[in-house]
Structures are given as C-alpha cells and as structure tokens.
Amino acid sequence: AQKVTQAQTEISVVEKEDVTLDCVYETRDTTYYLFWYKQPPSGELVFLIRRNSFDEQNEISGRYSWNFQKSTSSFNFTITASQVVDSAVYFCALSDFTVGGYQKVTFGIGTKLQVIP
C-alpha cells in the first residue's frame, strides 16, 4: 500500500525566512510519481510540481526548490525567502503507475504553513 507522511502538521515562520516542508513516502512500485500541491485558504488545489521516480534531479523554480532522494524515500520542498502569500496548506502526494495509466493519487495529511509578516 502507498503511504505519504508529512510529519509537520503546522509550521510558522517569519517573512523572508527559508522553510522546508518534509515528505516521506512508501510504495512498492518502481515507477511512481510525486507531487506537491498548494491549497490556499480559498480551497483550490494548485499544482506545484510533478516528478517521476526515475528523475532524481533536484529542481528549482523561483523561490521554490525540491529535493528528491530515492534512497531515503523523501521529496522535500523548500521555500526560500518566504512571503505572506505562501501561507497555505501544502500537500505532498504519490501516484503509482497503474495498469491503464490512470492516476490514483495518495495524498499526505498536509502541512499548514503560516508566514508571519
């Protein structure tokens, strides 16, 4: 069975601080996909990144960066120089490669990030 663990339920940082959101996953599949989604207070799910299990390159997109380490089954997300607009719940998620190709995504419980001005 797949499992995604986000051990940090809530984090508070002061604006401009860097913050790392942890994600650890479990799967028996050798091919899988990892995601991060942002859920602002308005409730929608905003896609941030999708990474397949064969691509362990770290990725940077503006103030966001992701560290994928297959050896430790972790896919951590760092926000550099945090801003108040970053305040949201962040979900890490895992999708296996199912027969037929559809995506049954398993989400973590989410980490609520509060950036204090």
Add this chain to the structure above:
Amino acid sequence: EPEVTQTPSHQVTQMGQEVILRCVPISNHLYFYWYRQILGQKVEFLVSFYNNEISEKSEIFDDQFSVERPDGSNFTLKIRSTKLEDSAMYFCASSLGLADSNTGELFFGEGSRLTVL
C-alpha cells in the same frame, strides 16, 4: 490557460437528498477523476473514469455514489442519498494522457463544497 471547472462552488442539502456535482474537464482530456477532502483532512481518491467507464474506485465510493459523462463535456458525481459524513470538498480532476507520459499531469478543479445538514 485551460482549466477544470466545477459547479456549484458550494451546495447545502438536507440529509437523504440527492446531489449532483458537475465538472467540465479540460476539453481534450481523456481521464477523469473525483477526489474528496473532508474538512481539515487529506484529499482522498474516490474514482477514476476513462472511455466511459469506471477504471477504479475506492472503498469510499459505495453504491450511493455514481459518475457519468452524459455528453462530451460534463463529468458528474451523483450522491443518491446524502449522509452527514458526505460533507466535504469534492474535487474533480482530469489528465490528457497516461500517468507515465509527459501529458500525465493531473489538473484539479477549484472544488465543490458540499454541506449536508
């Protein structure tokens, strides 16, 4: 930018009533999904739909639930006789291609909040 749209954004209903949540996936997408998020909890997979039939459903998706693609654009989730525990945010999602393809990105709608009284 194309997006998944959902209606209504919020629906309040009495226990035992039927509810239909509507989704318009991105027009050329082939795979459709419903996910649910009970307030304060993680997002959970309900069902996936491809080629006019259910590909997989979770144990949450019991006989009270059904999905349909009545025409070329809408994808609906029906709850036949709502219960209090059906109160949640329901997210529709779609993807163009298979999970392992470059077009496998999952796009979520903004959600429909269902409140059962």
